[in-house]
Amino acid sequence: MSELLKVPTMAEFMAAGKQPEVLFWVGCAGSFDDRAKKITKAFVKLLNKANVEFAVLGTEESCTGDPAKRSGNEFLFQMQAVTNIEVMNAYEIKKIVTACPHCFNTIKNEYPELGGNYEVMHHTQFLKSLLAEGRLTIEGGQYKGKRITFHDPCYLGRANQVYEAPRDLIRKLDAELVEMKSCKSRGLCCGAGGAQMFKEPEKGNKDVNIERTEQALETKPQIIAAGCPFCNTMMTDGVKNKEKENDIAVMDIAELIANAQDL
Amino acid sequence: MDYLPQILFAIALVAGIGYFARNVKKLMRNIKLGRDVDVSDNKSQRWKNMTMIALGQSKMVKRPIAGLLHVIVYVGFVVINIEVLEIIIDGLTGKHRIFSSAGAIYGFLIGTFEILAVLVFVSVIVFWLRRNVIKLKRFLSSEMKGWPKSDGNMILYFEMVLMTLFLVMNATDLKFQAMDSGNIISQHITPWFSNFSGHSIHLIERTAWWLHILGILIFLNYLYFSKHLHILLAFPNTYYGKLTPKGQFENNEAVTKEVKMMMDPNVDPFAAPPEDAEAAVPAKFGASDVKDLSWVNLLNAYTCTECGRCTSECPANQTGKKLSPRKIMMDTRDRLEEVGKNIDANKGEFKDDGKQLLGDYITNEELWACTSCNACVEACPVSIDPLNIIMQMRQYLVMEQSAAPMELNNMMTNIENNGAPWPYNQMDRLNWKDE
CATH class of the missing domain: 3.40.50 (Rossmann fold)
Structure with a gap:
């Protein structure tokens, strides 16, 4: 089963001198939660099926800081945000898709002021666009x-x-x-x-x-x-x-x- | 000629408006106690919001019954107050119904006022029934006991009395009745007074006229002490309401500065602090009292009319938690009033009273019950944002007092150490691919 999943990382794209169409931001739940991992895999299968050239950050991804900010720990949030932005900007990321609305909201709305400007889509929006383009x-x-x-x-x-x-x-x-x-x-x-x-x-x-x-x-x-x-x-x-x-x-x-x- | 009524009228008018102006000044001073925020952007969108939400009542009608009744009272209030202009001119000049020379137009206007007066009266009765007989849940919460409850009823009584006086004033005005134009409703009330002598009827008319205008002046001055301030503040409040997506919480700029400095490899940690370092570092992170909140938060608090739509939509409140977004707003206003009175009593200087919004008004338990779901913000018909206050106070609890619940501290430690809210190694982040 797993060999069917193609999940290239940004580092691999970079090494090949290429830029993916979109970064798939997996998120903490999508990476570690047993139930959510199934969602992650289902979405990857769809990306593979539609031949979307995507990449993940893999071990370079870190919590967006959403739960820290909403708990009141603004300092931890901004540390997370700035670190993530540094990684993504180094990879010259333009477009991000994520299956987590919390990651979606944070990166889309709260990162720009801190230097992270990307086009961010929720996976349902992205799938809808694949459909409209006839790719899926x-x-x-x-x-x-x-x-x-x-x-x-x-x-x-x-x-x-x-x-x-x-x-x-x-x-x-x-x-x-x-x-x-x-x-x-x-x-x-x-x-x-x-x-x-x-x-x-x-x-x-x-x-x-x-x-x-x-x-x-x-x-x-x-x-x-x-x-x-x-x-x-x-x-x-x-x-x-x-x-x-x-x-x-x-x-x-x-x-x-x-x-x-x-x- | 006897000028006494005109002099008395002028005195009442000046006193009524003067005292109100004094309180408006106080109100503005209190609001300005809040932290400054820049809301000068996007003027066209702000005007649009004010026009749609406050003037156009677009969010009121989301709940159709209360919405429709409110629109009637609102339109009635605005339109009938045109009559006040005539009353003031009459009162000051000693004339009687100065606009009546306009003939048919005058009749049309007064006729409209009379119909609206009846509609308002009926709506207000329904409002009263909803509060006191049907006992809608949102009017029964613990924060609605005592003054907030009597305040709500008092406003309804005021309106009932004012509408009654308006109709009686017209019904007993025999000259106006003789014109037989615009007396659509009052002509049916006139017969009730048929046993009275002409002199008594005139006396009743004068009494109703005086009580009507004095009632309006008293009501005007009641506003400052009441939740009813929303009839004025809904306009600026919707103008200054949030324009960014609801999920976007503001980034604390002071923290941004610190974080940028930490991340900058060129910063010399032993360098002398710059001249303006004192000003750059905020006294505290987050908010524990009203002066830490922004002035828009404080304007929100004065604008709240305690309708409770926020609380009835709040998931925490619906499931029996202590949090009520309405109470957050009411507490903020109560504390702000307390601070304002303290300043008045101490010749313009605030004397520490050992109290603050956090703890003395709003408890940690309320703050930690919030799911940040924005249902309260969405529900508010006048763009109040209770969530913003809750988040600022959480920030104070965590950044100044390290007073987060233990599980949240564990979660944050996990994020700090391994970049996820759970204790998993960041190096394992891609393991799902091969599982």
Whole structure:
């Protein structure tokens, strides 16, 4: 399986005197989290399929600093940012794609002031552009007619007004897209943002991911689609908590598309 | 001729407007206690936002019922106040209904005012029912007990009384009724007074007229002490609202300077600090009190009308956590008022009162419950940004007090040591490819 994946690094491109079309920023979750790694691989399969000349930073990549900044550690954030920017500028990176809305938001919005100016795309936007250019075709495959609800990641939706790219891709699967009562600009958070992912929640009467999962279950979905590795974790936990993991899958959009092509 | 009413009127007018102006000055001074930020950019977009959001109420109608009722009261308020102009001219000159010579146009205007007055009255009753009988959840939170609750009701009573006085004033104005133009509503009220003598009716008309204008002046001065300030501040607040994407949090410039210096190999660490070093290093990172916040944050606080849309959309609040974005704004205003009174009492100098926004008003528990999801920012109909205040206060907690929850400290140590929030080696970052 793994030999099928072509994952060149920036260093290799540099050594060959070439520049890739786009840098795939994998992110910490995509690199280390077992669930998120599957998303990373699914996206790479699609990039390979579409013959996209991409590269990763590999061991030269480091946390964007998002959880540090949102925890209040501005110093650590900026140290991370400046270090990453130095690496990317040395490679003369112009365009970045990432499957993590937190990395997406940070690099797109908070890096420019610190000297990092790139065109940054979320992987759903990038896949949509591949589709538009005819480099990738999507068939519904196993998802034809399935009820799919999409959970808007805060840092993709409200934070950056990207609501349609992931939905367009779901529609391309010939799936039945059903919306939760809070969606798009009023989408409810999964509970992981603002560094909550890394700590126990404060005292309350419910966990945020349970509340959100309940909203998702109201739509009677067969699949809950996500566009963020952290949302994915939170929603997966929520579905398990409701003992629905055998009926409802939580899947990233990239996984849905890759699976539909039997990649 | 008897000039007494005109003199009394002039005194009331000058006193009413004068006292209000005094408080506006105080308000501006308090807002300016905030840290300076440059919001002089992108004027055309700012005007557009103000026109759409404040003037056009575009975000109010996202919630259709409250939105529609609010639009009625808002339009009614703005339009009926045209009448105040006539009242003031009448009051100062001793004339009566000076614009009535405009004939049909006057009738049309007053007719419009009368219809709006009834619509406002009905809307305000519905608002009152929502707060006191239906008991919508967002009006019952713990921060809405006491003054905020009575403030909300008081405003509604004010409006009910003012609208009633306006209609009674018209109904008992027999000359106006005789014109039979524009008395669409009041003509149905006039018969209620048919048992009164002409003299009594005139007396009622004068009383209603006086109470109406005095009521307006009192209401004007009530604003400063009330959440109702939003009727004025919504305009500047939407103008100065955030223009960048909601996910973009500002980078702390003082930190940028330090980081750049650390990364610059040419910097001589033993060099004497430059002349302006004192000014360059901020007194503290982040915010623990209102003076550390930006003046836009403070304007936000005075603009908040405590509608609670932010809190009702907040994931932390919905799941029973202590955080309420509305309370963050109310606390900021309360503390700012306290600081302002302190300055007034000490001849223009703030005397340390041993209190601050953090701890005495807003607790760490509230701050750490935030998921930074921007739902509160999105929900606010007047572009208030509670998240910005929360983030500045977290910055203070972490950078000045190292008071982050232990798990977050572990996460940050991981980022520092191995470039990821988890304890994995950076050298293993590409291992997924071969797994």
